[in-house]
Amino acid sequence: MNTQVTIAGVTFKNPVMTASGTFGSGMEYSDFVDLNKLGAVVTKGVANVPWEGNPTPRVAEVYGGMLNAIGLQNPGIDVFIKRDVPFLQKYDTKIIVNVCGKTVEDYLDVVERLGDQPVDMLEINVSCPNVKEGAIAFGQKPDSLYDITSQIKKKARQPVIMKLSPNVTDIAEMSRAAEAAGADALSMINTITGMKIDIHRKKFVLANKTGGMSGPAIKPVAVRMVYQAAQAVKIPIIGMGGIANAEDAIEFLLAGASAVAVGAMNFVNPYTTVEVVEGIEAYMQRYGMEKVTDLIGAVEG
Amino acid sequence: MNTQVTIAGVTFKNPVMTASGTFGSGMEYSDFVDLNKLGAVVTKGVANVPWEGNPTPRVAEVYGGMLNAIGLQNPGIDVFIKRDVPFLQKYDTKIIVNVCGKTVEDYLDVVERLGDQPVDMLEINVSCPNVKEGAIAFGQKPDSLYDITSQIKKKARQPVIMKLSPNVTDIAEMSRAAEAAGADALSMINTITGMKIDIHRKKFVLANKTGGMSGPAIKPVAVRMVYQAAQAVKIPIIGMGGIANAEDAIEFLLAGASAVAVGAMNFVNPYTTVEVVEGIEAYMQRYGMEKVTDLIGAVEG
């Protein structure tokens, strides 16, 4: 039974990754999960300098999911290279570094600094709904997305995954823009912008008013977008949004994702990632499948 | 205690309505709910001629909600005027007729036919994700929305509510376009496009592949959009998306909605609408509020 998938020349032992920002750099969850069992660890977004993030409350619960407005707090690329990369290198798993920035230059700065680092891929977050400048603005207009993608591709020494926002009218159009600009892969979806109001205090629950929604509640939207994107482009897609178990992960693969990532459900069940790996294997066994890649885009329609 | 709200000159006894397509024309739910207790009944979308709708399966369950791809099956305006309008006239509640079409002419045709009917408002559905032609296309581009809205406004004898799609990058921009074209009110959100795949049969669960997602799972997105729209326009907004109880309804009012509608939750609890009416009254009592209108847009930020 072969669970390997290859994306932009990088081969992963299985198609299961962690979703950026929900797993730190793996350290915090290594109490629960053997990181060696994961296809890749995707790290929390890192910028060129440390970011403080948003004021609290930063998280809120919603029906079947949560909102977050962390605002990309991060220690900056220097600390990241000194602390997080060496930590992850100890494990037999691929390292994907999620990159954020306020200006194109910020992104390029981080991408350059990572050039000689032992990281396998870069995931470019142009879809964080929780910071005022930069970020999501790049991810909501096809021409801005094209522009930043091509600039990053010129500088990047590792394959580039563009992480797309679901807060758009036409995900196929955005996907094509990223592909045309040279992106090696896409990942989707980032969180959907949501809001929660405390009716007794008549106040927003999050200090930032809005937050990004994630968790099982968003899965049908994510599966739809992965499918639409897979129909529109040839580059591989990493699917995420509400994955709680192997069944959910397989749904994304069938829709056209080449790999999947587990996000908010790590908080609900810290063993989710490994359970997804094992569940996919059990499914393959049950249906006598030899290669996990046979699932990719295999929905009949 | 005054629970009345007035929208475009029409006064509703309370701000609680039924969401189009989830309540028929009220007949089916009159076994459960006294229609006289509702602010308004909003009917299932009606076109100029009968529509067959989509093949089955048309509905699917998702975490905390459902997908539907009914495809606007309806008996056409003739039957509607003969059967549904007289039925609703027997009740002391306002009548809002939801209108759908494939071309602008289809819409205008229905709007004209309704001109001399005893209906209080028209709700124009330019946001159904489940029909190939027309419908949502009008609701995803500001200029198309502007165009259809102004044409309808020229013909309409009743105040016009434009029902907006959440499947857009910028709900504020869409809201402004409808307002600029003369819409008397907005309603939002229609369903969010989603997908479900049966991993054992490797097939789409819905015959239409995609469907519109509704239910509690979409509430945070709906509240956010109502808030953003209310910040962008002066015309009143009817809020909906996942309302299951009075707390949810109040959240929409605080976000800026002047009234609310209950959709998918009618299927889960057929008494929801009346429970929402009673729950809003209980909340007003608890906080010693005299007018329900004091809640509208009252979130502090």
Add this chain to the structure above:
Amino acid sequence: MVQKKKIKTTIVSQKQIAEQVYDLWLETRLAKDAHPGQFVAVYPNHESTLLPRPISICEVSEDKRRLRLVYRVAGKGTAEFASYGAEDSLEILGVLGNGFPIDKAKGKRVFLMGGGIGIPPMLELAKRLDCRKQILLGYRDKDLFLQEDLARYGDVYVATEDGSVGTKGNVMDIIKAHGLAADVIMACGPMPMLRAIKKYAGENKIEAYISLEERMACGVGACLGCVCRTTKVDAHSHVHNARICTDGPVFEAGEVDI
């Protein structure tokens, strides 16, 4: 028409009667108005699965205070139901649908045909029909259920797909194997079986009433989720669509395009 209600019911008893098949008795005043062929919609308590599950009425207790449901665990909702026992409670919406037209069978020779999990509604139907009943039941294998209950109300014939009990094949094969005949058919089961019955009834000019299934949301005719194609323009929809939850689930075979 009796008013529909959503009410809380208490489980009287539940036991497993075949692989993945459960036999549930509920205490509920909805039992009073329940007709064979009608169904109730059972709500999961879990908040991720909000829609009610349509389950046919299998039997009504003599005192008309209890309903029997027999169902197969198919997914998350039915798995949840199977986890409950006596004293637990379940919310149900009912009673829904039209039911079988009992009067059409009076004094006639009737086939009651049930396939798989389409067998349960045949029990209350068999109890209420006042005529000669030939009860044809199709199972996958020798893991039978309800056939003893049914045997009390008519002549039971069994078919199994693997031939382990009775006729090898399906309910249609029973007719051939035993050379049976009838004036009226009442049936519930998988679509291929219903299609075969419709064809057989058409060829033999027999009245046939078949119970259809479709995914439902409201269960009361409001959402238009559960339609089937009809041969004539339907009175409510004015297109070729009838709502299974209200116009059905039982249709005269000739009325529907399956």
Add this chain to the structure above:
Amino acid sequence: MVQKKKIKTTIVSQKQIAEQVYDLWLETRLAKDAHPGQFVAVYPNHESTLLPRPISICEVSEDKRRLRLVYRVAGKGTAEFASYGAEDSLEILGVLGNGFPIDKAKGKRVFLMGGGIGIPPMLELAKRLDCRKQILLGYRDKDLFLQEDLARYGDVYVATEDGSVGTKGNVMDIIKAHGLAADVIMACGPMPMLRAIKKYAGENKIEAYISLEERMACGVGACLGCVCRTTKVDAHSHVHNARICTDGPVFEAGEVDI
């Protein structure tokens, strides 16, 4: 460091001990490693409320096999917990956070200050501290809880907002009213109380350890949801933010900007 786990626990007993306040004993092997000031995250079983609820460790049984949690019903999650009884099960994640620095109190005069639902963690703390303990408790009204348990480990002083029992006012008013003094403070309670303690400790050059609260998602330091402002750049984040779930919930008052 002890490894964190998510495990299923069984409820040993639960009773209400004040209006909306519940006293819950859980059987769990996590009890073995639990320190006062640490917390566990309790998962609702309902599928609409997915995130775990942080609840402080109130007491550890002598055999270290059971944990006591005392909590106030604040919303949907805690309301669900309150609905359970003996034999029901709950999943918890733990043990989390740093706990109070017990060694700092050795041989010193200590104030243990608890306000409202900040009182529970003071119990295990009082049990473990080996020093002179003055236990200052603030309640809303005469609906007291845990003060008898605490009285076994030190001198208890009570304040109530409405003056119905003890000093009228809050825990700070107790200090004035009784002319008390201490070398170290350990406290948990609402933010205004913690701010007053920080100020008092600063002015009187007393070491103060305060337990903070914030909305959490992961509970293990991964999501960065639960931060508080720190006066110095924090070692992990390299900005002025510490994670309450892992760097706290107990902080030296001077370290945090509240």
